[in-house]
Amino acid sequence: MEGLAYWVAFARIPSLTPARFRLLERAFGTLEEAWRAPARQWHALGLEPSVVNAILQARARLDPFQELEALHRWGATALTWHDPAYPPRLREITNPPPILFLQGDLRPQDEKAIAIVGTRQATPYGLEACQRLTRALVQEGFTIVSGLAQGIDARAHQTALEAGGRTLAVVAGGLDRLYPHQHRPLARRIAQQGAVLTEYPLGTRPEPFQFPRRNRILSGLALGVLVVEAPVESGAMSTVRWALDQGREVFAVPGPITSPASAGTNRLIQEGAKLVMEVQDILEELRIEARAVQPPLLEASAPSSTPQAPIGEEASALLSALGSETVHIDDLRRRTGLPMPVVSATLTLLEVNGLVRQVGGMHFARADTAR
CATH class of the missing domain: 3.40.50.450 (Rossmann fold)
Incomplete structure (x- = not known):
């Protein structure tokens, strides 16, 4: 994009909000013209003195083309909100970023x-x-x-x-x-x-x-x-x-x-x-039609004499602690030494995978032994 270097340079000024980017574009036509404009023209737009000073300081210390070259050396590029590759849905929000820096590509x-x-x-x-x-x-x-x-x-x-x-x-x-x-x-x-x-x-x-x-x-x-x-x-x-x-x-x-x-x-x-x-x-x-058949997240497996593979170390510890007994959740915490939030969450995970059943009163049993 022509003039991209000036977008990259203006992005160095934190006080330039999306609304101020739009103001500069409307007033000067291009950010290159805005970069080169005298300070009195920026003041005439109603920009606060602190913002004008920030632009003056940035212009004194930055070379826009060196900024763009540094970005390319990093293996990155930039898209302004005028670029055809800029995400259309993002462009529609109230305050879209005027410029996106990225490594990789958007499709x-x-x-x-x-x-x-x-x-x-x-x-x-x-x-x-x-x-x-x-x-x-x-x-x-x-x-x-x-x-x-x-x-x-x-x-x-x-x-x-x-x-x-x-x-x-x-x-x-x-x-x-x-x-x-x-x-x-x-x-x-x-x-x-x-x-x-x-x-x-x-x-x-x-x-x-x-x-x-x-x-x-x-x-x-x-x-x-x-x-x-x-x-x-x-x-x-x-x-x-x-x-x-x-x-x-x-x-x-x-x-x-x-x-x-x-x-x-x-x-x-x-x-x-x-x-x-x-x-x-x-x-x-x-309102999108499925193109692949997916198992439900909470689909329970039918109990069998051969349990499914445990899901992680915590799950293995809890299954071992259950054995063939019905065990209260507090006893499971003591047997495994796991924190109660981890015990509770892992039991839920085991339940939804059909490996454990809650049999009442916060008591749990392995699915192949619970009746």
């Missing part, structure tokens, strides 16, 4: 996207639910959008990659300042099978206030937001608020009433979010 097929969000402190149940639903969504042709965080975000990205699908990671700092640091290898894989994108230029450290702002892009890219597991107060709830403001669908996976990690999703369902137990629930709400 037309990414318009069929679902954002998957949730807690960083995911339980075994949450991770399993996320994996099943993500895999099913990929098989239905969805691009998976998430935020590269630990827990649910990372599991959504990883599952999409393993399933051969596309995934987009929206981050809250510059592409060279990824957070958390340990997810840099994951980000490299995402860039090969989708894109890592941000509205922040290179060198921008991820600050706490930038994460809620980033979330409007997560929801803006997607047809809807699926919350897998989230406390009542969490970043995932911030994404839900943006989604509702943007007219996006909100989906939530139910969880154990004893698990704080599911308190937010359960409340969302009470408030009207679509309860999701299988991918068909999402497809019906979006």
